Amino acid sequence: MKLYFSPGACSLSPHIVLCELGLPHQLESVDLKTHLTAGGGDFYMINPKGYVPALQLDDGQLLTEGPAIVQYLAEKKPEAGLLPPAGTLERARVQEWLTFIGTEIHKNFSPLFNPAAAVEWKEAAKANLERRFAFVDKALAGRDYLMGLGFSVADAYLFTTVNWTFFLGIDLAPWPALAAFHKRVTARPAVQEAMRAEGLLK
Numbered sequence: 001m002k003l004y005f006s007p008g009a010c011s012l013s014p015h016i017v018l019c020e021l022g023l024p025h026q027l028e029s030v031d032l033k034t035h036l037t038a039g040g041g042d043f044y045m046i047n048p049k050g051y052v053p054a055l056q057l058d059d060g061q062l063l064t065e066g067p068a069i070v071q072y073l074a075e076k077k078p079e080a081g082l083l084p085p086a087g088t089l090e091r092a093r094v095q096e097w098l099t100f101i102g103t104e105i106h107k108n109f110s111p112l113f114n115p116a117a118a119v120e121w122k123e124a125a126k127a128n129l130e131r132r133f134a135f136v137d138k139a140l141a142g143r144d145y146l147m148g149l150g151f152s153v154a155d156a157y158l159f160t161t162v163n164w165t166f167f168l169g170i171d172l173a174p175w176p177a178l179a180a181f182h183k184r185v186t187a188r189p190a191v192q193e194a195m196r197a198e199g200l201l202k
Contacts, residue, residue: 002026004037004046007198008163009120010106011053015071015158015198019190021077055127067098070153082153090147097146097154104132104162112168124140137175142185159185185194 003018003025005011009032019024028037030052035043046131047054047064055063056073063069072132074083075078084090136158139146145155162182172179185191195201 002028003059004030004043004052004056005198006030006032006052008064008167008200009052010157010160012163012194012198012200013066013153013157013160014053014055015194016159016191017070017082017153017191018074020082020151020156020188021073021078021080023073029198032178035189047082057061060095062166066157067102067153068097070098070156071095074153082156084147084152094147094152094154098157100132101157101161105129105136105158106124108132109161109164109168124194126170129170131174133175133178137178140177140181146179151185155181155185156191159191 001018001023003011003015005015005027006029015027028039030043032051035050037046038042044050047062049064053064053066053069055069057063063072071083073160073183074080078085081093108125108128111121117125136146143149145151147154148159159182160170172182186195186199193200
């Protein structure tokens with residue numbers, strides 16, 4: 001398998017999952033401004049959507065969208081416990097978190113990374129993020145991960161988005177459980193491996 005990624009982008013989530021599972025994979029970075037791959041290819045020819053992550057399977061098929069990719073990968077090695085069994089409420093809970101992170105956290109970061117976004121738009125997005133962070137902080141109180149003691153694919157996605165706060169100068173101090181979660185996940189060997197491969201850690 002080959003993961004097309006951009007350092008620190010939302011593609012870090014499936015990258016972490018690949019490392020957690022110990023699945024063999026290749027990496028190819030994508031410049032999201034020029035849409036050229038590290039090999040000089042036109043990324044639009046690989047993924048017409050034009051954004052990462054994109055996972056090229058061994059048979060040549062392409063899978064896109066982070067939540068779909070992480071669930072597909074977790075199914076490859078169910079014994080790792082990154083995704084509860086199909087048909088259980090726990091599986092639905094993980095999917096619930098993946099949806100919430102994608103629509104309520106991930107998307108609210110977009111204006112903050114956009115230099116052309118109006119100040120009012122940025123302020124509204126930051127206010128939305130603060131409310132979402134408060135919700136997640138409450139959910140994490142007294143537990144290590146979103147689902148309790150066990151790390152799941154939802155945690156990989158949440159960590160990836162929360163990590164962006166450090167690029168934007170957003171202080172996590174108002175949300176101590178979320179800050180502790182970020183520190184806890186950062187210390188995981190697979191997370192260190194993925195971040196180091198993307199040049200995010202020395």
